[in-house]
Amino acid sequence: MTERVLTGDRVTGKLHLGHYAGSLKNRVALQEKYETFILLADVQALTTHFERPEVIRRHLSEVALDYLAAGIDPERATIFVQSMVPEIAELTVFYSMFVTVNVLRHNPTVKAESKQGGLDEMYYGFLGYPVSQAADITFCKASIVPVGDDQLPHLELARKIVRRFNELYKPVLVEPKPLISDMPRLVGTDGSAKMSKSLGNAIALDSSKEELALTIRKATTDPARVRRSDPGHPERCPIYAYHRAFHPDGTAEIREGCESAAIGCTACKERLTAILERLLEPMRERRSRYAGRLADVDDILMDGTRRAREIARETMREVREAMSLNYFDAGHSAPAAME
Known part of the structure; x- marks a missing residue:
């Protein structure tokens, strides 16, 4: 059974x-x-x-x-x-x-x-x-x-x-x-708590392409990384946590690039946006069909x-x-x- x-x-x-x-x-x-x-x-x-x-x-x-x-x-x-x-x-x-x-x-x-x-x-x-x-x-x-x-x-x-x-x-x-x-x-996009609707730090599954890009662009990163040339601390960064959750095969490269300052926060966010867009696009299509x-x-x-x-x-x-x-x-x- x-x-x-x-x-x-x-x-x-x-x-x-x-x-x-x-x-x-x-x-x-x-x-x-x-x-x-x-x-x-x-x-x-x-x-x-x-x-x-x-x-x-x-x-x-x-x-x-x-x-x-x-x-x-x-x-x-x-x-x-x-x-x-x-x-x-x-x-x-x-x-x-x-x-x-x-x-x-x-x-x-x-x-x-x-x-x-x-x-x-x-x-x-x-x-x-x-x-x-x-x-x-x-x-x-x-x-x-x-x-x-x-x-x-x-x-x-x-x-x-x-x-x-x-x-x-x-x-x-x-x-x-x-x-x-x-x-x-x-973690939420503000980096201070779990992702939650009530805390306003969430990325909704029905986010449009533009909303997704804007939310990621405004998300908190490693607070200790002030300048592009500063080495980062991935474990403190919500963006790295999202990479780990949604593209685990690429996290080693992101970690190494962040810690060595070879990758800036803007480029890291752009990569993440592309990854999440590939995830959400088919969801939008299915949602649109049912919403109609x-x-x-x-x-x-x-x-x-x-x-x-x-x-x-x-x-x-x-x-x-x-x-x-x-x-x-x-x-x-x-x-x-x-x-």
């Missing part, structure tokens, strides 16, 4: 090169090998966008277009909308009954994201994010979850939830295992969500039976008030 993969993104805006390097590129490869489910996490987007839910519809379309542009094939991968699979919310509630608040409060990813988001108070939905993720993974019995190091605490909690459920009730859930990405987190057929994109999401719901219903039937919550599934008559 083919193993099942679950991955996805919160729908908080367009995806960028960091997403491509860290996950999208890998997903395109995984869909050829595994039964792949890709989640558009609109409910989890509300943890930081609950005051502006109207923007999520636009973000949903943007992220779906980014998936298709990057090479996700709806014939091979099931792309679905989280909020339209209510069984995920039901599982989240059941799991929350045996996950303590202290465990959630001490989750390092929750603490880091809370600090980064500048949250003055810890909302229930944000605190329970890892429980919701456990439901995302287990509703379809995914056995593989691609993660970066920062998401490992979430996945470990999901594994503990599965073990606890199976011990308490009946072994119906699949314990997922991580597929660790070997791609380092891509948005009704087809909606159909892809509805078909994927329909399939996800079928699997979710079967999982919930097993979960309810294991928990002895299938009150009226064993031939008993329903109470009069329910008839």
Whole structure:
């Protein structure tokens, strides 16, 4: 039996090169090998966008277009909308009954994201994010979850939830295992943090040729390299990090040229722009085709969500039976008030 993969993104805006390097590129490869489910996490987007839910519809379309542009094939991968699979919310509630608040409060990813988001108070939905993720993974019995190091605490909690459920009730859930990405987190164009939409230091996957060239031209380089003749320090430079991520075969030449001052920052950026343009141009073409057929994109999401719901219903039937919550599934008559 083919193993099942679950991955996805919160729908908080367009995806960028960091997403491509860290996950999208890998997903395109995984869909050829595994039964792949890709989640558009609109409910989890509300943890930081609950005051502006109207923007999520636009973000949903943007992220779906980014998936298709990057090479996700709806014939091979099931792309679905989280909020339209209510069984995920039901599982989240059941799991929350045996996950303590202290465990959630001490989750390092929750603490880091809370600090980064500048949250003055810890909302229930944000605190329970890892429980919701456990439901995302287990509703379809995914056995593989691609993660970066920062998401490992979430996945470990999901594994503990599965073990606890199976011990308490009946072994119906699949314990997922991580597929660790070997791609380092891509630094932002300002060189000061990870690439992020909210920090304004990202290169969007739908960047035009002109936007790409301008963004790279304005990007931070080695701050210690003041003059063209100064030797550079590649490890301090975001541009070198991008060369390493998107053209690893050429990094030895770039490193040597930078350290010896044989290559200037302008020339280095021009080389990178050409490399990224070769990557993004076919994505633009695919995105343009789908953007002209948005009704087809909606159909892809509805078909994927329909399939996800079928699997979710079967999982919930097993979960309810294991928990002895299938009150009226064993031939008993329903109470009069329910008839």
